[in-house]
Amino acid sequence: MTSKETRKRFLHFFVDKGHKIVPSAPMVIKDDPTLMFTNAGMNQFKEFFLGNSIAKNTRVVDTQKCLRVSGKHNDLEEVGKDTYHHTMFEMLGNWSFGDYFKPEAIKWSWELLTEVFKIDKDSLYVSVFEGSDDDGLSLDQEAFDLWKTIVPEDRIIMGNKKDNFWEMGDQGPCGPCSEIHVDIRSAEEKAKISGASLVNADHPQVVEIWNLVFMQYNRKADGSLESLPAKHVDTGMGFERLCMVLQGVQSNYDTDVFKPIIREIETITNHKYGKNEKTDIAIRVIADHIRAVSFSIADGQLPSNTGAGYVIRRILRRAIRYGFTFLDTKGPFMYRLVNVLTDSMGEAFPELKEQKQLIENVIKEEEHSFLNTLEQGLVLLDQVIANSQGKEVDGRKAFELYDTYGFPIDLTALILSEKGYSLDEAGFNEAMQEQKNRSKSASEVAKEDWVVLSNDVEQEFVGYDTLEADVRLVKYRKV
Numbered sequence: 001m002t003s004k005e006t007r008k009r010f011l012h013f014f015v016d017k018g019h020k021i022v023p024s025a026p027m028v029i030k031d032d033p034t035l036m037f038t039n040a041g042m043n044q045f046k047e048f049f050l051g052n053s054i055a056k057n058t059r060v061v062d063t064q065k066c067l068r069v070s071g072k073h074n075d076l077e078e079v080g081k082d083t084y085h086h087t088m089f090e091m092l093g094n095w096s097f098g099d100y101f102k103p104e105a106i107k108w109s110w111e112l113l114t115e116v117f118k119i120d121k122d123s124l125y126v127s128v129f130e131g132s133d134d135d136g137l138s139l140d141q142e143a144f145d146l147w148k149t150i151v152p153e154d155r156i157i158m159g160n161k162k163d164n165f166w167e168m169g170d171q172g173p174c175g176p177c178s179e180i181h182v183d184i185r186s187a188e189e190k191a192k193i194s195g196a197s198l199v200n201a202d203h204p205q206v207v208e209i210w211n212l213v214f215m216q217y218n219r220k221a222d223g224s225l226e227s228l229p230a231k232h233v234d235t236g237m238g239f240e241r242l243c244m245v246l247q248g249v250q251s252n253y254d255t256d257v258f259k260p261i262i263r264e265i266e267t268i269t270n271h272k273y274g275k276n277e278k279t280d281i282a283i284r285v286i287a288d289h290i291r292a293v294s295f296s297i298a299d300g301q302l303p304s305n306t307g308a309g310y311v312i313r314r315i316l317r318r319a320i321r322y323g324f325t326f327l328d329t330k331g332p333f334m335y336r337l338v339n340v341l342t343d344s345m346g347e348a349f350p351e352l353k354e355q356k357q358l359i360e361n362v363i364k365e366e367e368h369s370f371l372n373t374l375e376q377g378l379v380l381l382d383q384v385i386a387n388s389q390g391k392e393v394d395g396r397k398a399f400e401l402y403d404t405y406g407f408p409i410d411l412t413a414l415i416l417s418e419k420g421y422s423l424d425e426a427g428f429n430e431a432m433q434e435q436k437n438r439s440k441s442a443s444e445v446a447k448e449d450w451v452v453l454s455n456d457v458e459q460e461f462v463g464y465d466t467l468e469a470d471v472r473l474v475k476y477r478k479v
């Protein structure tokens with residue numbers, strides 16, 4: 001099943017159960033001081049769960065653009081190394097705001113996966129919250145009993161507070177969850193293993209795809225729990241992981257979500273995917289990061305030196321550096337991937353199509369400016385390494401590279417670890433703090449990096465703006 005069909009079927013399955021399709025919220029958040037990026041489907045519905053506003057529709061379904069590169073959810077280091085964590089991904093979700101609860105949520109999730117998507121029941125595992133002494137909570141019996149009518153007991157896993165109890169924060173709505181995991185081993189692999197040992201929820205190829213959260217408590221300021229008057233359902237399913245399962249492949253990157261991008265990277269770099277682990281990681285990183293960066297720019301968040309813009313710049317530079325080091329890219333290349341990305345995702349996310357030109361221009365400019373300094377910076381880093389005593393590299397020297405050459409610190413750390421060195425992080429942070437104290441307020445600058453994009457007004461190119469030392473950003477204005 002194609003990814004487009006998968007997305008559609010998910011949404012319409014829940015429409016048939018009385019849900020209303022709502023659009024994804026922006027991936028970049030500008031009005032919440034506690035969160036830079038949407039990292040889960042529930043973010044846009046927070047006020048409903050907190051009881052601060054009332055939902056017009058009590059049953060909602062959507063696909064949410066998420067980014068997990070900072071804060072509570074930071075998957076950046078996994079990306080490229082494994083095949084199912086991305087920076088930017090889509091989280092499919094169905095929601096009940098004080099409407100249905102566990103029986104429907106559980107029954108429907110199973111119906112969708114096994115009857116609509118026809119996933120083999122014997123490859124699925126579910127988990128339930130086992131309880132926690134801290135909170136005086138026992139097993140989520142209700143969920144357990146519901147699952148027992150659907151799956152054999154040896155496929156129900158007991159989950160602890162860390163994995164199976166969701167909390168919005170130190171205070172507020174929370175509750176147990178049930179996760180659904182899929183064994184993605186091929187039929188041939190499974191045929192080689194016999195009997196009971198086949199049922200193995202801990203196998204590395206058993207991957208979490210869906211999390212069903214049952215919000216039924218409120219955590220009070222003193223840490224105690226009280227029952228919520230209205231109970232809610234919040235589910236999140238990794239779209240790319242679902243596509244992997246439905247397309248019978250073992251990596252998200254082998255689905256039609258990523259294949260066109262990977263093919264384009266192969267064409268541009270002349271490196272084939274699937275030949276060598278190092279180049280494969282680089283190709284996966286690039287295929288992943290182009291999405292994060294493009295979606296961010298489509299949301300109006302341009303790369304910059306502060307806040308969310310700096311996170312985006314780091315992601316882009318990380319990809320450029322992977323290309324430069326492992327795929328021998330000589331000039332800008334990331335911007336050339338925007339076309340295939342727009343082709344495959346522009347229908348579901350029209351903002352990509354609408355902002356395509358802007359996305360390409362911004363990325364190309366960033367690439368130019370970064371590549372100019374990258375080569376120089378790499379030479380300097382080699383000198384720093386050569387001059388360092390022992391295996392730890394001076395944090396202040398690393399800061400100089402960051403400050404003068406725009407070397408993101410995780411890039412430096414990555415290069416160092418590849419060469420068997422470590423970084424004096426404390427020294428780096430000290431130098432960074434001193435510089436921050438010298439420079440003007442970050443928020444003032446951050447506003448500058450935000451471009452208001454609108455769907456219904458045409459945009460006219462008005463020229464370049466020099467924002468920072470060596471970075472020229474394309475500016476548009478409404479006409």
Ligand code: ATP
Pocket residue numbers: 040068075084085086087088089091208209210211236237238239240241
């Ligand atoms: P994992 O344990 O695999 O890191 P999670 O428990 O952190 O996942 P949830 O917060 O429960 O994930 O999010 C709901 C769903 O979103 C997951 O079941 C998974 O399918 C998907 N998901 C989570 N993180 C990522 C990611 N970085 N890339 C792609 N899909 C993801």
Ligand code: MG
Pocket residue numbers: 073
């Ligand atoms: Mg995670």
Ligand code: MG
Pocket residue numbers: 163208
């Ligand atoms: Mg998990």
Ligand code: MG
Pocket residue numbers: 179208211
């Ligand atoms: Mg989870």
